Amino acid sequence: MTQTENRCRLVLVAPEIADAAQRAGVVADALRGGDVASVIVPQYGLAADAFQRHAEALVPVIQAAGAAALIDGDTRIAGRAKADGLHIAGTAEAIGEAVEKHAPRLIVGAGNVTSRHQALEIGDAGPDYVFFGRTDGDVKPEAHPKMLELAEWWASMIELPCIAMGGTDVQSVVSVAATGAEFVALRLAVFADPAEAALKVAEANALLDEKAPRFDAE
Known part of the structure; x- marks a missing residue:
């Protein structure tokens, strides 16, 4: 395993920016800051045709940086x-249908999981x-305590990887990593000031390099 593969890694949630080219540029800048496993691209209320334009602008930028591009919902x-x-915030039935139809050709991730029962289903x-x-x-600056609890419970029991949403402060990656989660997601912590996005990604990786627990090599 490499330095990043054996500890919690960063996932970015693309920011809400109306102009597709500008949004892609901001994400490209962020990805220059260091290791990012994947970028989730939310729709943010865009009509389907506009969302497609955004996806077509963002996906090649994300992939060129070596990250996986995950489209939310569509x-x-x-x-x-x-x-x-795909990143799908749906029922277990909807997730199962997506897995059956699209895996393993596409990554299929399950979003908006907020309880133990839902997670197991x-x-x-x-x-x-x-x-x-x-x-x-x-x-809030810190990750939500309930999400930290869920991530710690899941990581201690289940081999399936989990991502936990961080807070608006880059320092929140430390508490997420401490749960044993494989990934920590950041949005506003990186993109609140687009000019600092690359610096925030670099800071997050430095914190994870220094403080995240290491996973056992298999």
Whole structure:
């Protein structure tokens, strides 16, 4: 395993920016800051045609940086944009249908998981990961305590990887990593000031390098 592969890694949630080219530019800048495992691209209320334009602008930028591009919710747009996968905030049944239809050709992740019961049901549906919290759930500097508890419980019991939503402060990656979660997601902590996005990614990776527990090599 490499330095980053054996500890919690960073996942970015693309910011809400109306102009597709500007949004892609901001994400590209952030990805220059260091290791990012994947970028989730939310729709943020865009109409389908506008969301497709955004996806087509963002996906190649994300992939060029070596990260996986995950489209939130829309399987058709994910296919048209040649994304690496889907992030679906749905029922266990919806996740199972997506897995059956799209895996392993596409990554299928389960989002907005907020309880143990829901996590176990969705885990049985066979996604590639479960995401504790909402992609826009970074409302305080620290990660939500309930999401930390869920991530710690899951990571201690289940081999299926999990992502936990961090807070609006980059320092929140430390508490997420301490749960044993494989990934920590950041949105506003990186993108609140687009000019500092690359610096924030670099800071997050430095914190994870220094403080995240290491996973055992297999």
